[in-house]
Amino acid sequence: MSLFTWYARRSGGLAMIWLGILSYWVITRESAATQYNNRAPDSQGSLSAPRVSPNGAGIWTIIFSWYCLLIHVLVFSFPLRACWSIWDITTELRKTAQNKVVKEFKLGHRRRSSSTSLSSSETLTSSRATSSASSEAGDVDTESSAGSDTTVSTQDQVVHAIIIPNYKEEVDSLRETLDVLASHPHARGSYDVYLAMEQRENGAEIKAMSLISEFVKKFRSIDFTLHPADLPNDCPGKGSNVDWAARKLSERYPIGCRKDVIITSIDADSHLSSNYFSLITRMHFAYPETASTTLYSAPIVFDRNSHSVPAIVRVADILWCAAGLSGLYRGSTIAPPTSVYSLPLQLVDRVGGWDRDSEAIGEDLHMYLKCFFALNGNLTVRTVLSPISQTNVTAGGYGKGISGIVVDMRARYKQALRHMWGALDTGFALRKLVELWRNRKQTTRTFRPLHSALNDSTDVYIPEAQLDALTGSPGADPSFDKGFFSDVTHEAIKGPDYRRIIVLCHRMFEAHFLPVQMTILVIASSLYMWVTDGAADVHGVNWIFQACKYLRAVGFLQVAFYLFMYENFHRIAVTMREKEMNDAGLAKGMNFSHRTLKKNFIDYIMVPLVAPIYGAIPCAQAQICHFWTTDLVYTVSKKATRQRAKSMSVEEMA
Template sequence: MGFLTWCSRCAGGLSMLALVGLSYYVISRESVVENYGFILYRGASAKDGSHSSKITAAGAGIWTFVFAYYCLLIHFMVALFPIRACWSIWSITKSLRQSAQSRAVQSYKAAGLRRQSSASSITSSETLSSSDSDNVFSTASELTDSESELSTEGKDGIQSGPIIHAIVIPNYKEEVETLRETLDVLASHPQAHICYDVYLGMELREAGGESKALSLVQRYIRKFRSIDYTLHPADIPGEAAGKGSNIAWAARKLSSNYTMSARKNVIVTGIDADSHLSPRYFAQISNMHTVHPETASTTLYAAPIIFDRNAHNVNAFVRVADILWCAAGMSGLYSSSVIAPPTSVYSLPLQLVDRVGGWDCDSDAIGEDLHMFIKCFFALNGHLTCRTVLSPVSQTNVSGGGKGGIRGALLDVKARYKQAIRHMWGALDSGFAIRKASEMWKDRKYTSRAFRPLHKTCRGDSLDGYFPEAQLEAGSELAAENDVFSDITRDTLKEPHWEHIFYMAHRLFEAHFLPLHMMILVVASALYTFVTKGGEDPNNLSWVFSACNVLRPLGFMEIAVYMLIYESYHRVCVQARERDMIQAGLADGMCFSHRSLKQNCIDYFLVPVAALLYGTLPCAQAEISHFWTADLEYAVSKKAVRQRAKSVTVEDVV
């Protein structure tokens, strides 16, 4: 690994050391000025050979200005983030509420049509049932979420065939009950047997993994369009164990199942083993893929997440940490956002997977969701289209497996901290983005690219899986003779979109630098104010730190507003999922974590502690560790399994 590559990988840690060094230098110099009142500098020699002395109280000079204004910038960014999060969650909640009301009206219309059909028909009961089904599908644009799955038309009205969803479920040592619950939810979707190709991404290093996969395939073989499994080999050189390498192997295997003509209508979705998705998730993606054909092959779809299955059973610190994690994920999902990194679950067309050469498998790609987003973003010179799917993904809070009490709470806190380390280990993606931006700048004059299907490329191909243009030219005659390059797709790239690239840099800084820099500057600004208190202000910077003192409590007030809006978001999501599970006949085996402001008021007071414990500290640990290693032992978080009992609310627990 070269020196520049190492520097990019350690960008977060280097920035931390630089900020600590700047703070120490400024505070130490200013304290000298306050203690002695001046600093004596020897001036230049006069014409008569004597030396003049110059007395100044400038302290650290220009570095004092750098320190002060950077402190103001960081405080402003910290105050700005909750505003964007509030706007995003408010707009998403509003859209979800409107969607729920629309579905209620549609259900009422559907019931009216069925009653009218029953009153006017004189056929047998079997014919009535058939007629009712026909009525529903004939008015599916009004009545069902799955209509776009069954019949998709472009803007020109030409039938384009069904959209196929290749759903990859990477897993390692996951409990069979967790996988069954996820597959049960997917199988309950009305379009599952028509449009869902499910791939279980198993690990060869898991003892009994293949037998587990075979039993699941046999159980659900008739529930989906197809279901298969892949076995990711262990100890492949250059690969790091984790979700990224698992899904990368599965993607290469599934790629061979689709012809060149079918690939344009294949959407690949990667989900966690405990993720529950509504049929609306896939229906909306199918609709957006069809309605926007001009960007269909360059779009990444992301959805908000919700921890609504066992939040009432975990420690309050864990619950608050995941609520804040939701804020980080949803802050970029508002309707006009051009940078919308996914969290855990996301979808992208198979053509885009081909274009970028699939998922990376090295240590830098441990945060595979953000890593893949960055890879796609720079592969398109910043012209990646981001669309938000207004169908929240249900997930479980991490659990330490305790039986309750103090020991159980400590196990939950410890398990969540390990997960936070894995999240913050994704700071490596900032270095990855720096390298990709550098490559993009070098290749900015090249506007033509070519790529092959994922399964036809070799690991380690240059240009992230792009087929070399030189080889295309050299092999043009050969291609005409025996059709060797018939599966190559040529495309034209636009000029780099510098505005989008700036927004990307801002989001990465906000995710990987801001938490730690804020904590350093909170301490440093307090020390600076202490050592300069009562003294003169020759640089006129006191207003800067006064503004910071205002921005800090303002940020906490904004987070409190976010928490209030989150209550509505959580309520809408839980009610929608509970309604879906009742309709699917799966509610008896599910648990729904309802919230109430009265019972969860403690969550508001734990926000600062949770932010420090699961944001700042793991960020510091990860970035310091990157100085000597990029490897992190991937540990599977324990998931809450299905409970064959009635739904439990927070009130019941209390």
Template structure:
């Protein structure tokens, strides 16, 4: 590994050391001035003598840098919850409109059957009908840009879109996988549109027999269902979801001819992810009505922990509520940068273009890593679209059976998961290297690539043909043998505005949690050591403002959790209704929330933020100085429960 590569990999850790050094230098120098009592005596213009502790012995310009950087970090911390609040509010309102639209459609259909004729109702009360794709929307509530989201799977005609759904898993419970497949199989379009691939690991004893058993059970319920066996001894690979996805994607790629590839959407989901039929219907719709960007779009959906939140300790529950905020903060309408969380979809031609998923240690956070890879492969012109169909997830559990020991196991398991999340700080270094490579190749205007299973490298730049070869192949007929599977595409100039936004989001995710903690401590020490002395640089207002911003940040997070109550309620009720209609509700739990009984969640935010944010971030960044490898452990999932819905307020 070269020195520059090492520096990029350790960018977050190096920034931590620089900041600690700056804080130490400023505080120690200012403390020295205060301790030794340096005084300056002089005479004013009126002839009066005065004395002051003002002196040039302090930290000088470094004090200014420290103070204003502290203000910047506090400002960013205060702005993030505002964006999260706006995002969750807008998504919740859109979900409510979608529920109302479907309810109105059911009412209208019932009236149509009852009267055996179509009735005319005022435009503000009816569902405007469908466009050529069979989409329904309420004209009075939805704009043209919003109408694409409100698609009910049962009403969508057969689509030419094929959804290749990959479920990477390792040592997952059979019931967990079966339940996920049950939910997918309940979708009306499953038999015509879903190609399911079980991403099994060869190192799991009995993994293949598990896959064969599931295939036998679900063979007739999907368009197709197959499995892949990922070897665990490939040189240079790191165990995890990314390497499993890479292997499965390369295998499934060979099943789709060139004529079909532009209409194949690849979706990667966790073993415990429950998706509504609306998730895939909306993607199909957006893919078809936006043909200009269909091949360069990544689809992301908000997540919701609504299955076992009532069974885990409040610290874990609040940590996942805040994790939802992190994932949802980029999913508001008009957001240019919308990194996915766990579940996402992208067209197969885009997978071809970037050379598939990476498998090394830097790619342990495969969702953000793949997003960054696609983003820079397109010079910042990646299109992000939000799927307004939240993905149901389970909170991580330590496997305890209640009590103090159970709570401890849950907290420890959630910390391990947080460490894995923060280990993704390696993606900031990955982004720096990709940005450098993009700048180096900024003059290239066209690229050529082959299908994933025909490419020889996982790196997107290496997967392209050199410019000279592109010029040569442009003279060769498309149907000519060896060149028949080459796709040539135009490459736009770098989109610097989007690149700036990407840098901001990565800084917010990987630098901000730890730097905020450092500056909170450092600003308090600085205020303490300079108390009572003069303020020659007029910096006291900065630290007073930081105190206000810090307080605002915690209050804004409380507002976010308050807005989350409504979001959670809409998601749980919608999923519960879907599962009742599918006949699967009896085997599931639905974690309903109650503001009255969940007030403790609001109080735990100041504790949860450092416990699952700054502390694991610090551990990861320090460890990156000597290793990029993390021992990947599979988080325990809540097993399928044969019980009726349990409300959070029922828990003591």
């Protein structure tokens, strides 16, 4: 590991230490200077303690003051942007809810003959030896089925490859997610579902085979992959699991159809509306010039069990939702996804899939950054106006009094720590930024399909000089067999978009630095005003700290206003989902959490507690831990599922 890499990964912790030292130095020096200036002269007309400067910390006080103002302005701007974004999304959702065109949008499938099978799949195995199962339902194109069971036969067809990574998830939670997907009108014609299982989980194969046998006729195909537990450089987590599944499914799609294959990564408890995939399909064909370089993000909403978790947990998730929503307004060019996102298989090929090390624990943001820098900042992001239904983290404490609240809060803190562990992505972005600057004059890049042997590492690019020397440029060896490079894609790339890069740097600072920096400065600025109370303003900075007080007050009001606006967003999202589930016959026993201002008034009171407990403290803990480890082991939290008969355990299935 290079010295720069070490410092980059710990940039958040180093910044926290630097600010702590600066604050301590300024406060102690200003305190000593105030005491010195307030002392009376001795009998000889001079002041004692000559080592104390009457100017306190001097230039460092000015730096501290202006930096404090900068951080307060950044904190003030976040809820302002979040309010604008949620208003914009809510307005568009109202239009979408009434737009029948979206609901009636056709994917252009030909009528297919029906075939059903359940067998061992050779397409999802490789030299690394994994197990998989495959099923096909109603997907054999009578005119072009030769060569691949998932060949795309029509130019206006999009195949949605849906990866559901899971580890020790309850069978009922997975079944409910599959039920929702299967209820979509285009599931049998367009959805290739991949259950990304972990070998570390006992009985994972049995669980997957049970679900496949149940849903074999409801999707275009449904398979499972088994992520090995002993792969080198693989860190247990969602990122490595999704990457393994993506490499397996990549083998099933030939070069000719990969441009119309879109991969969607979802959580095991995510409920997606059919509009989600219809809107992506429509945008994919509406913008062909950017179709291969587009990442699709959608707002998330916690609308399934928010009524059965403590208010502080509920508000923590609402504000976490705000972090994702804040970049999804119209005209936004920087919109990192939260949990659920979609991107074309060609883009996955271009960047070499998902990273698998401990640095990629926040795989959604990490994959976004990887795509962003691979395209020199020219990644296109489009908002899918179809809220993703999620469940609040719970440890089953509902109805158990104070002890139940404590266990639920503890479970949410573990999740917050995992979120903040993603501060490692700041180091990743810094390294990619340096790499981008070094290669800023590069105009083309070459890559191969994800499952290619050369793509087994994160470096997917073939040096152009090597490729030209081998494949027929002037002076190349004419006897060289080009067949090995028949699947090579050679594409031009645009120059760096520095405006987007600057905005991304701001968002990264906002996500991984602001929580701790703001907390330190609130405490430090209060101490500074206390120790300098009554002293002369020799630095002319007292107005800055007065301005910071007003910014904090207005910022808090903005967060409260965001919660007020969230009420409408939540109501529209849960109403749309409830109607769709009723139409699909799945609403019975399903959870729908409706909000009212009167019932949820306590949420507004919890806002001051959420910021430190689920923001600053876990962020500081993560950044301190990064000094000696980048690995985090976390457990799966309980999810809310439909209230129905309990499924058999894995042992009973066996």
